[in-house]
Amino acid sequence: RVLKKPEAERSEEEAAVLLLHRETVEELCKRQVRRNVLKRKQEELYDDADELKRKVKQLAVAIEQAKHLVVYTGAGISTAASIPDYRGPNGVWTQLQKGRTISLSDLSKAEPTLTHICIRMLHKEKLVKHVVSQNCDGLHLRSGLPRHALSELHGNMFIEVCTSCSPVSEYVRLFDVTERTSLHRHGTGRRCSHCSGELKDTIVHFGERGTLEQPLNWKGAAEAAEMADVILCLGSSLKVLKKYACLWCMNRPASKRPKLYIVNLQWTPKDDLAVLKIHGKCDDVMSLLMKELSVQIPVYDRAEDPIFSLATSLLLEEANSHTREVIAPHDGQEVSTAVQGGWFGRGYGKGRKKKKKAA
Ligand SMILES: [Zn+2]
Numbered sequence: 001r002v003l004k005k006p007e008a009e010r011s012e013e014e015a016a017v018l019l020l021h022r023e024t025v026e027e028l029c030k031r032q033v034r035r036n037v038l039k040r041k042q043e044e045l046y047d048d049a050d051e052l053k054r055k056v057k058q059l060a061v062a063i064e065q066a067k068h069l070v071v072y073t074g075a076g077i078s079t080a081a082s083i084p085d086y087r088g089p090n091g092v093w094t095q096l097q098k099g100r101t102i103s104l105s106d107l108s109k110a111e112p113t114l115t116h117i118c119i120r121m122l123h124k125e126k127l128v129k130h131v132v133s134q135n136c137d138g139l140h141l142r143s144g145l146p147r148h149a150l151s152e153l154h155g156n157m158f159i160e161v162c163t164s165c166s167p168v169s170e171y172v173r174l175f176d177v178t179e180r181t182s183l184h185r186h187g188t189g190r191r192c193s194h195c196s197g198e199l200k201d202t203i204v205h206f207g208e209r210g211t212l213e214q215p216l217n218w219k220g221a222a223e224a225a226e227m228a229d230v231i232l233c234l235g236s237s238l239k240v241l242k243k244y245a246c247l248w249c250m251n252r253p254a255s256k257r258p259k260l261y262i263v264n265l266q267w268t269p270k271d272d273l274a275v276l277k278i279h280g281k282c283d284d285v286m287s288l289l290m291k292e293l294s295v296q297i298p299v300y301d302r303a304e305d306p307i308f309s310l311a312t313s314l315l316l317e318e319a320n321s322h323t324r325e326v327i328a329p330h331d332g333q334e335v336s337t338a339v340q341g342g343w344f345g346r347g348y349g350k351g352r353k354k355k356k357k358a359a
Contacts, residue, residue: 003028044265045279055278056285059232059261060292062275063127066230071122072247073133073140076235076264077115077282112143112300115234118286120145121295130224132247134240136203142305147214151221153244155202158307159215160188164197170214172310175324177201183208190314190321222246228258235282238268303329 002014003025010018018025047055063069112120120143122128132151133140138158140150160177162169169192177188178201186200204210213219225231225247233241241247248270249257260274263285271277278285290297308329314321 041267043267046265047279052278052280052285053288055276056288057292058276059278059285060289062230062259062261063122063232063289063293066127068129068224068227069122069127069230069232070224070228070258071119071128071131072231072233072236072238072241073115073119073131073135074234074236074238074241074264075135077113078110078135078137078139079235110137110139111302112139113283114297115282115286116140116143116145117297117300118290118295119143119234121290121297122293123149125293125295127293127295129227130220132221132224132241134236138307141215141310142307143300144304144306147217148220150215151217151224152202152215153210153218153221154204154216155210155212156215157201157203158311159202160190160199161202161212161214162192162195162197162199163212164195165192168213169194171199171312172307173314174307174311174327175322177322178203179322179324188321190318193315225249225258231258231260233260233262233264233268233270234286235264236268237264237266238262238270242269302327305329 002010002018005014116139119128119131119140123131123145128149130149130151131140131145132153134154136152136155136157138152138156140152141147141156141158157176157178158173160171160173162171171190177190177199180189181187181201181203183205186203187198188201190199191197192199202210202212202215204216210216210218226249228249231248245251254273260270261276261278262268262270262274263278263280263282265279265281268277287297305327307327
């Protein structure tokens with residue numbers, strides 16, 4: 001209490017107490033510094049309009065000069081699609097912690113954002129060679145980015161696979177296949193039409209190691225990082241990505257590693273290593289960037305979404321094997337249900353329940 005007072009307002013008696021307990025005072029001050037650092041790392045910062053323009057110009061030059069540009073994406077590129085990120089002020093965990101429910105219609109209505117479309121266009125223009133994403137929302141694929149140019153390191157919520165088949169059989173669905181799955185429990189309840197083995201989701205949860213060839217495509221991600229001279233990170237805290245050493249060429253001396261450009265509102269553990277850190281929303285940065293590069297941004301057209309040609313229809317007897325809303329090429333009825341589990345809700349719910357029981 002004394003420490004919280006400005007020095008000038010402390011009485012002689014109070015000052016004496018502080019002197020008497022010097023070690024405690026030191027410890028308390030250290031804790032305060034740590035708290036402040038943590039607080040600063042969580043803050044969302046915005047560059048002002050002029051600075052944003054200047055930085056995007058610099059990024060555009062780097063992209064034009066890059067020989068092998070690879071893009072790493074995280075939850076921040078999907079927030080505009082009303083898919084909440086995990087840890088931001090409106091993130092999934094923050095919302096659930098406050099006892100709020102997240103409406104399922106938010107997820108099923110999600111469509112590729114402007115950033116997804118821009119990335120796809122940059123790939124089409126041969127400016128981007130490969131995209132590595134942590135997101136399970138399938139929006140890169142749905143934006144029209146070809147699969148060979150994409151690594152979805154943590155899976156895709158629309159894809160279920162049969163690992164009993166060799167090679168693995170894949171079933172793309174028009175709904176979230178993860179409603180019954182969770183950490184170490186990946187069975188979706190449906191069966192493979194070739195061998196009747198149980199189908200599994202492709203989601204990699206915290207603490208799991210994803211070995212599936214597709215859609216994770218680690219091979220593509222590692223090859224891209226090996227070739228990369230520039231890496232652009234969009235909307236990722238990089239807290240998980242930084243653990244994958246092969247994505248950062250950490251085996252090379254710092255001067256031989258790809259140049260890092262980071263677009264994120266919050267602090268990231270790679271900020272100090274970045275050539276440029278842009279504090280801005282991905283959609284804002286990308287629309288400025290496309291202007292700089294003179295690349296048109298088409299509007300997302302759901303009827304043209306590649307998921308419809310990739311999808312395998314359910315068998316008649318499987319019609320009731322899920323309750324999640326189905327994506328349709330055109331608007332239909334929308335149903336809103338509170339999310340009970342799935343690729344983001346379940347892992348969180350488990351931990352909370354245990355905690356509550358223990359309490
Ligand atoms: Zn099979």
